[in-house]
Amino acid sequence: STPKKICQVIIEFLKDAIDDAAVDPRNIKAIGIGVPGIVSHDGNILESPNIPLAGFPFVKAFQKTFKTRIFVGNDVNLGLLGEKWKGVCRNSKNIISLFLGTGIGGAIVLNGELYIGEHGAGAELGHVTLNMNGPKCTCGNKGCLEAHAGRWAIERDIHHAIRSGKKTVITESFKGGLKRIKSKMLSKALSKKDRVVTHIITQAVVALGHGCISFNHMFNPEMIVLGGGVMEACGGFILPIIRKIVHADPFFKKLPPCKIVESQLGDDAVILGAVAMCKSKGQG
Ligand SMILES: [Zn+2]
Incomplete structure (x- = not known):
C-alpha cells in the first residue's frame, strides 16, 4: 500500500465517522x-517502521479535505497525554509511560x-541499551530493553x-508448527503455572524492572505508567515484580517511592490524547 x-x-473513514456523528464539518x-x-x-x-507514511505530506492531505487545523503526534506519546488528561496520572507532572505491545513504546x-x-x-x-552484548533488536542495535522484555523477545x-524440546502449554495449542x-x-500459560513460559516471562519482567530503575534515575518521575496488550493480559503478574525491583533501589531509600501503576484508559488513551494535543496546540 502506498x-x-x-x-x-x-480520510474516507473519517468522513464516514463525521457523517455518522451528524457533525457539521464547519x-x-x-x-x-x-x-x-x-x-x-x-x-x-x-519515520514509521510498520506503516509506510514517512515523508508523505499527511497534514496537507488532511487539510485539503477537512479545511481545519490538523495535529499529528506519536501514538504512545498521545496515549500518555490521554492518561494525563483523563486517566491514571491526572494530577502528575513527571511521568514515564511504557507501552508493552509487540515491542515497548515509551513516553x-x-x-x-x-x-x-x-x-x-x-x-x-x-x-535504551540494557546489555551491550545482548540479543539483536529490530532497530539494529544490540541488547535494547525491548530485545529483552518486549513481547517479540518473549515469543x-x-x-x-x-525448538530445543521443552514442553509448554503453548506447544499444545500450536498443534505442530x-x-x-x-x-x-501468555496469561493463560501463567495461570496454568507453565514452568517454561513463567520462567521466560519472569526474566523479561525482571529486565523491564531494571529498565525502570534507569528511568527512575534519569527522571525521578512521580509514577511509571504501564499499558499495552501484554499489561492488559498479564498486568497482575508483571506489576508486583516491577514494584519490588524498583522499590529495592537503595539510592531512593529515603524518598517517596516511585508509583508503578497500570494505565486506565486502554485503547481510548490515544484518542483522548489526540484531543488533548489539539486543545493544547490549538491555543498556540
Ligand atoms: Zn532497539
Missing part, C-alpha cells in the same frame, strides 16, 4: 492524529509537558525453548 492510498482510506476546530512512528514538532512523519512528561526531544525521536524507551525465547504467541496465550 502512503497516498493509506491516507485516502483514513464546526470541527481541529483534527488530531496518532501515528506509530517518529513525528517532528511540526507534525511531519519522519515522557516532564514538568507537565510532553517531552519528545530535539527532532521528535526522544522517549523511545524500548530502545523468540519461547520458540527457542520449544510454531505460531505467533498472543498476550492472552
Whole structure:
C-alpha cells in the first residue's frame, strides 16, 4: 500500500465517522492524529517502521479535505497525554509511560509537558541499551530493553525453548508448527503455572524492572505508567515484580517511592490524547 492510498482510506473513514456523528464539518476546530512512528514538532512523519507514511505530506492531505487545523503526534506519546488528561496520572507532572505491545513504546512528561526531544525521536524507551552484548533488536542495535522484555523477545525465547524440546502449554495449542504467541496465550500459560513460559516471562519482567530503575534515575518521575496488550493480559503478574525491583533501589531509600501503576484508559488513551494535543496546540 502506498502512503497516498493509506491516507485516502483514513480520510474516507473519517468522513464516514463525521457523517455518522451528524457533525457539521464547519464546526470541527481541529483534527488530531496518532501515528506509530517518529513525528517532528511540526507534525511531519519522519519515520514509521510498520506503516509506510514517512515523508508523505499527511497534514496537507488532511487539510485539503477537512479545511481545519490538523495535529499529528506519536501514538504512545498521545496515549500518555490521554492518561494525563483523563486517566491514571491526572494530577502528575513527571511521568514515564511504557507501552508493552509487540515491542515497548515509551513516553515522557516532564514538568507537565510532553517531552519528545530535539527532532521528535526522544522517549523511545524500548530502545535504551540494557546489555551491550545482548540479543539483536529490530532497530539494529544490540541488547535494547525491548530485545529483552518486549513481547517479540518473549515469543523468540519461547520458540527457542520449544525448538530445543521443552514442553509448554503453548506447544499444545500450536498443534505442530510454531505460531505467533498472543498476550492472552501468555496469561493463560501463567495461570496454568507453565514452568517454561513463567520462567521466560519472569526474566523479561525482571529486565523491564531494571529498565525502570534507569528511568527512575534519569527522571525521578512521580509514577511509571504501564499499558499495552501484554499489561492488559498479564498486568497482575508483571506489576508486583516491577514494584519490588524498583522499590529495592537503595539510592531512593529515603524518598517517596516511585508509583508503578497500570494505565486506565486502554485503547481510548490515544484518542483522548489526540484531543488533548489539539486543545493544547490549538491555543498556540
Ligand atoms: Zn532497539
